Amino acid sequence: MKKEISICWLRRDLRLADNAALYHALKGPYPVLLLFIFDKNILDKLENPGDTRVTFIHDVLTGLNKELEQHHSSILVKYGTPETVWQEIVGAHHIRAVYTNHDYEPQACRRDDTLAEFLASEGITFHTFKDQVLFDKNEILKGDGTPYTVFTPYFRQWQQKLEEFYYKSYPSQKYLGKLLHISRQQVPALETLGFLRSAQEIPSVNFEDKLEDYERLRDLPGADATTRIGLHLRFGTVSIRKAVSEAIRQKADKWLSELAWRDFYMMILWHFPHTSTQSFKPAYDNIRWRNNETEFKAWCEGRTGYPLVDAGMRQLNQTGFMHNRVRMVAASFLTKHLLIDWRWGEAYFAEKLLDYEMSSNIGGWQWACGSGNDAAPYFRVFNPELQSKKFDPDQKYIDRWLPEYKQKKHVQPIVEHAFARERALKVFKTALNV
Template structure:
């Protein structure tokens, strides 16, 4: 007789504390088994040394060690979700499945398919909000429609934010309801076709940087940002804990960044076409140059603009780029070089440790001028002025582009004034089409 259990499926929530789906699963009538699926639909698109896979793998192993203290273990599957769930049904009498919402288009389709399959097997399926403070229709205009401009959204977001929404779920006292099983086999990275990455990952301790963030966040040389994006992306830090800490330390600017993340998640949910199409349809008429040699120069940090090149070198070396610099390099690619923003978004998706589709797509469309609440198309960042304003002592440039000080840097790939005039003509033509 197979044992009756509930399953808590971990995806972007790789922790045991303050975990919405796990809390509700543990309060249910059946012992809870934790599941993680290394989804080949996602993994097949990644390089063999993708540092994010190594991070996930190491985190899963750490979770398994924590579960061992409760005589439990995580079940790890490698393959398609369909195959994984079929195998689980053969091994256990699954009565209910608990998981947290994921707002990306592939994830939504995957979860809809699973819900249909579970219904056919008479298994209840429960999903919860966990990776954002407010989701979907929780912050809307008076007419019930979603906000498409951040400032009024943020005002309502702040008004609604109270202790209820950032209160942690008390998991610890319910962990005795985990399924008691012996240690389960975890497939190795090589079993899954990957190699371990030597990439250094950011610390989970973001609170010590919040004071500096409020004053120095725009100066890349100060390294005053929290680097918490990766932990929010994979749920190794709870968004409720992050927001509560920001309120405690009165880190208003940082709190607004968490709201931007919610905002872009909401936009992606309501407007999924923005993944590969401009939020403002007229911008799909832009006649991009898409010069492959210039794109490669941008990728490698050889455009001749120091701040742009330092940013790209940092990204390629560390999987991270300072947020102010992200705006500059994105604007430069789409506006100075007239290369489709989707090329840059795809490159960031490959390189960024903290890549989140909603924020990345939103940020790129903002920089291009084609998104919701975007910088107007005629606002073109001057990379030289940005460098003088935000890296006046060349601290960031010296670190990532040492040849600049030695006057061995490549000449600019395009002249700023010329590029600005060109983009204004091209964008104006597209919008008047």
């Protein structure tokens, strides 16, 4: 007779410490089998066989398996679509309950709804928990019960509600003795998944010693003063509770507000899932984009003739990261100067960014375009040259990522700023009927 077990499905929470779903699973009545699925639905959409994010996940899983050996357990790692993998697993084990953490992206929500129905038909309970945000989708609402769509009042409420209860860690490691005892499971080779090992550098998981610099220098791309924690929050190798706790301990108020922006965008995407493909403000879908493919290619390759934009795109293409200030300038340039659909830029960032998170990326792009909730107004058009003078006055950032500029070999601007601004205002006014 098969042993009764629970399964804890790891997804965007690749850690054993301070993991909500794992904690609740281990506190349950059955031994817990850890599961991770390399989702074919997601991997098949990745065009780069050397995608660093896949290498990162592979390495993290390998490390976790080594850590689990001392508890006589392992992670069952599968490759396939969740639908087929779950049918296989349910057939192979006597599962009584499945535990996992909430996801907020539209496709993930549909996946979880489908799984919940399937598990219910098999008599298996399905439990999901808040883990990747500090405040869940319905925990910060206006007085009338509707979601905030402007950040400032949302953040005010977020701060007022903030107390230790919300960022106290789950002692999941304390109960690892409840894991199912199994021999070490092999993580499928990257080649089996259709990928190659990436040699790209992975940012450190340590962010604590960067917070002081962040408060002072966060807007200067040449200062390298950001924490680079995005990748680790995206895949859950660092808990949001640990990040918030450290921000409070160090009184890093600006950084804390950035973590709140992340919660905010997750909440917006969950309440308004159409924003993953459409403008939050419907009128912006009336914009007649130029969508010039040659100019888009020049933007992607960092050949627009605007040094700050081009340096940012070179940094992105080479490292999988771009400084946030430069992301705003690059996004504004694409949507306003070149009149190219924000969705084109969002998709390019999704392909390249190691820290890509759908909610924040879409939120950022719609902010820059003006189409989002609480976005920059349509008539705000960043001047890349003024942004360079203000935030990279010594050209440290530009010199690093665009050495030909210093050598006077940089390409000429693809479009003149004043002309592009007037063109954008005309097109936007027509679409918005203002």
